[in-house]
Amino acid sequence: MFAKFAPVLWEELAGLADELGIPMDQAAFRFGNDGMRPPIGGCSATMTAGVYGRNYDFRPRYYGAQFVLLQASGSYASVGSSHQLTGRLDGMNEHGLTIGLHQVKQSPRFPGLSADLIVRIVLDQCSTTADAVEKLRQLPHAMQYNYSLLDAGGVASVVEAGPGAVAARSGAWLACTNHFQSALLRPLNDRRRAAHSQQRLPPLEAWASAGLRAEQMFAALNRSTSPAFFHGYLRGGGTLHTIVGEPAKRRLLIGIGGDAAALEEDMLDISFDRWIEGEDLPVSHLGGQLGGMSKPVEWPPRRRKKTAGKSRFN
Numbered sequence: 001m002f003a004k005f006a007p008v009l010w011e012e013l014a015g016l017a018d019e020l021g022i023p024m025d026q027a028a029f030r031f032g033n034d035g036m037r038p039p040i041g042g043c044s045a046t047m048t049a050g051v052y053g054r055n056y057d058f059r060p061r062y063y064g065a066q067f068v069l070l071q072a073s074g075s076y077a078s079v080g081s082s083h084q085l086t087g088r089l090d091g092m093n094e095h096g097l098t099i100g101l102h103q104v105k106q107s108p109r110f111p112g113l114s115a116d117l118i119v120r121i122v123l124d125q126c127s128t129t130a131d132a133v134e135k136l137r138q139l140p141h142a143m144q145y146n147y148s149l150l151d152a153g154g155v156a157s158v159v160e161a162g163p164g165a166v167a168a169r170s171g172a173w174l175a176c177t178n179h180f181q182s183a184l185l186r187p188l189n190d191r192r193r194a195a196h197s198q199q200r201l202p203p204l205e206a207w208a209s210a211g212l213r214a215e216q217m218f219a220a221l222n223r224s225t226s227p228a229f230f231h232g233y234l235r236g237g238g239t240l241h242t243i244v245g246e247p248a249k250r251r252l253l254i255g256i257g258g259d260a261a262a263l264e265e266d267m268l269d270i271s272f273d274r275w276i277e278g279e280d281l282p283v284s285h286l287g288g289q290l291g292g293m294s295k296p297v298e299w300p301p302r303r304r305k306k307t308a309g310k311s312r313f314n
Helices: 007-020 024-032 115-125 129-138 191-199 201-210 214-222 272-276
Strands: 044-048 051-058 067-070 078-083 087-093 098-105 144-150 156-162 165-170 174-176 237-246 251-257 267-271
Touching (some): 044 144, 044 214, 051 087, 051 098, 051 144, 051 214, 078 115, 087 115, 115 129, 115 144, 156 174, 174 201, 191 201, 201 214, 214 237, 267 272
Antiparallel strands (some): 067 078, 078 087, 098 144, 237 251, 251 267
């Protein structure tokens, strides 16, 4: 599959194997396809003409906590949140194409490529939404995911994909969560998960239809009291980062945790064109507060001390 769909990534894996002193099969398993069992989620995205907004929600213990800017020969330059070094949870490439993943079901799994690797392949090889949709139709999908897309021309799409079946929907504005909406793939939804996912759509659709500017979209998604912001860090998962892209401007806003815009140093504003031309980023570390200001969460959580014997009350 690497030889057919991502030969440049195979070379990257070979480099990892050489530098780490591990066999190639181990490098491919650990960094190449994650055993087709990637511990990743990805919840909410909204797309309107010129603006892509997304919250990534999952368990903090599985978070790679790394944004990578990459300019490698044989691929388009890109910026995105890294998973297992080679994979991407979301990102934008030098053409402005922006993409994010959204898990629909964890099982069953089939032979194919994991979702984080598929996002990386799209960023590496596609320049428009149309290119990305065609690529997503060609790739072998190991699991069931949605992929939200917006390009520099303002063309948006949500691609619903699973093993052996792919459906795409488009519109002037779109929103996407964690369930399939097409007649083709809707029967595969997990009813309980789909019900919760459907409840989250209305505010996302309202923001998309309103045509919010980038900063407005970031605030709508990232404020810790937002209906799109989740606080279940110690349970199923919470909002780990927010990205808002303006593909035509090659601009990306990134914030960790919640309320990142409240303090300018907690929100990174990337002009990807300037980075490609050689301008370094102003920071090498980006901090944030899980839960934001309304419900801050300490991570890692402190372990409660076990008390021996009977409880004593005064």
